[in-house]
Amino acid sequence: xxxxxxxxxxxxxxxxxxxxxxxxxxxxxxxxxxxxxxxxxxxxxxxxxxxxxxxxxxxxxxxxxxxxxxxxxxxxxxxxxxxxxxxxxxxxxxxxxxxxxxxxxxxxxxxxxxxxxxxxxxxxxxxxxxxxxxxxxxxxxxxxxxxxxxxxxxxxxxxxxxxxxxxxxxxxxxxxxxxxxxxxxxxxxxxxxxxxxxxxxxxxxxxxxxxxxxxxxxxxxxxxxxxxxxxxxxxxxxxxxxxxxxxxxxxxxxxxxxxxxxxxxxxxxxxxxxxxxxxxxxxxxxxxxxxxxxxxxxxxxxxxxxxxxxxxxxxxxxxxxxxxxxxxxxxxxxxxxxxxxxxxxxxxxxxxxxxxxxxxxxxxxxxxxxxxxxxxxxxxxxxxxxxxxxxxxxxxxxxxxxxxxxxxxxxxxxxxxxx
Numbered sequence: 001x002x003x004x005x006x007x008x009x010x011x012x013x014x015x016x017x018x019x020x021x022x023x024x025x026x027x028x029x030x031x032x033x034x035x036x037x038x039x040x041x042x043x044x045x046x047x048x049x050x051x052x053x054x055x056x057x058x059x060x061x062x063x064x065x066x067x068x069x070x071x072x073x074x075x076x077x078x079x080x081x082x083x084x085x086x087x088x089x090x091x092x093x094x095x096x097x098x099x100x101x102x103x104x105x106x107x108x109x110x111x112x113x114x115x116x117x118x119x120x121x122x123x124x125x126x127x128x129x130x131x132x133x134x135x136x137x138x139x140x141x142x143x144x145x146x147x148x149x150x151x152x153x154x155x156x157x158x159x160x161x162x163x164x165x166x167x168x169x170x171x172x173x174x175x176x177x178x179x180x181x182x183x184x185x186x187x188x189x190x191x192x193x194x195x196x197x198x199x200x201x202x203x204x205x206x207x208x209x210x211x212x213x214x215x216x217x218x219x220x221x222x223x224x225x226x227x228x229x230x231x232x233x234x235x236x237x238x239x240x241x242x243x244x245x246x247x248x249x250x251x252x253x254x255x256x257x258x259x260x261x262x263x264x265x266x267x268x269x270x271x272x273x274x275x276x277x278x279x280x281x282x283x284x285x286x287x288x289x290x291x292x293x294x295x296x297x298x299x300x301x302x303x304x305x306x307x308x309x310x311x312x313x314x315x316x317x318x319x320x321x322x323x324x325x326x327x328x329x330x331x332x333x334x335x336x337x338x339x340x341x342x343x344x345x346x347x348x349x350x351x352x353x354x355x356x357x358x359x360x361x362x363x364x365x366x367x368x369x370x371x372x373x374x375x376x377x378x379x380x381x382x383x384x385x386x387x388x389x390x391x392x393x394x395x396x397x398x399x400x401x402x403x404x405x406x407x408x409x410x411x412x413x414x415x416x417x418x419x
Contacts, residue, residue: 016175027392038381045378048371049126057129060371066359071368072127074354075347075376078206080120082230082346085238087113087163088199089275095192101271104264107170107396108249109242111387114163119383121156126375148208155202162195174394204231210353218357220299220308223290226353232286236279237346239272240319240339247336249397252388256397266332273327273335276342280320287312304360311352315345 052060063070090109093099125131137153165187172181207230214222223229250257250265299305322338325331355366391397 019175023393034384038385041374042378042381042385045375048375048378052126052371052375053131057127060369060375062366062369062372064364064366066362066364067355067366069354070127070366071355071372071376072123074351076120076123076126076379078354079347079350080116080123081203081206082234082237082350083241083343084113084116084120085199085203085234086242087238088196089235089238090242091166091192092196095189096196102268105242105246105268107167108246108391110163110166111170111390111396112241112245114160114167115383115387117156117160117163119379121160123376123379148205152202152205152209155198155205159195159198159202162191162198165191166195170394170396199234200231203234204228206230213358216359217353218304218360219294220291220296220304221349221353221357223294225286225290229283229286232279232283233346233349236276236283236342239276239279240342240346243269243272243276243335243339244343249391253391253397256391269332269335270327270330273323273338276338277320277323277327280316280323280342284312284316284320287316304357307352307356311345311348315341315348319345 048060057063061070061072087110090102090106094103094106125134128134134153137150138157165184169181169184169188172178172184204227207227210217210222210226211224246265246269300309319338319341322334322341326334326338359366
């Protein structure tokens, strides 16, 4: 690097350092109900992780030979990845199908998806008996080409990279790197297409993990079509999470939005509800088809039959009808209720397959320890902290041209827009 280049880059480097230092300052009150609840949980969770990594999984979990996968896998990974499905759906709608109506929620949805994969997929490290071996599928120390986990691990890694590329223009705008932002925008469409492909594959891939557990999963939940069920359910799960998360965010971060944006989001919710209703109906149709085809009528006379009906009717068919009714009659509260019920149904389905109906006839049962629950809450709270930090600083929910400007330059020009 010659002296001229250093002379040009040094002032920019100093500016970025000063800017980042100023951004470290709190943007809101420190004493809030969420902070008072989340901080002790996070600190306690960190203490539990110290015990976990020094004394092993047995010291803090109730895992055993019958249940090698517990709550950390069932909730953090299998359920959390389904909740993050909204990112690839919205990116497909906006960037591929050119449905510009949903463009205002692209960045916040991608951010949610990225953080969900970083924290929930990252929770895999917590559940590995030998966490230092997690890098093996990546570096080729032990390539298992025929392993579904090999497929899923690579997809997780590549999908997180794709989502980071999709979100990176917001980081460039935040740092006021106009030329960098312009270059990153050229990568968006390729990253979106790549990410959609990966997401479809690993959403179904997570379901494929359970194809090898046919003797262990209750017949009402086992099907050779589990990968398709996981993929289709991730569609309405992601849309429901956008509705719920968006509703909360628009209240918590109302200062980031103007009145028109609030009105736009109401219209967006109606569109998302229609998509969720269609997705849930397709999922319910597939479930009913496999139920009849596999002649499962004789399995409905005990507790498991009732539990299955509760999941399918109470948390699939009912919210599907509520979504359709809310979208048709433009009833926001009905749609929000349907979104909550749909997400509970996804949680129940994933836990049924991975824990509750897994080894259903075994005398040995698994119940998550309090340490496992605390660590899961720690992961969720930490993700919310990071999400809040980013939203309060970067142009995620607000337009880029509302960011502070440099003296002598229009704000739109600084953000990378033509002046």
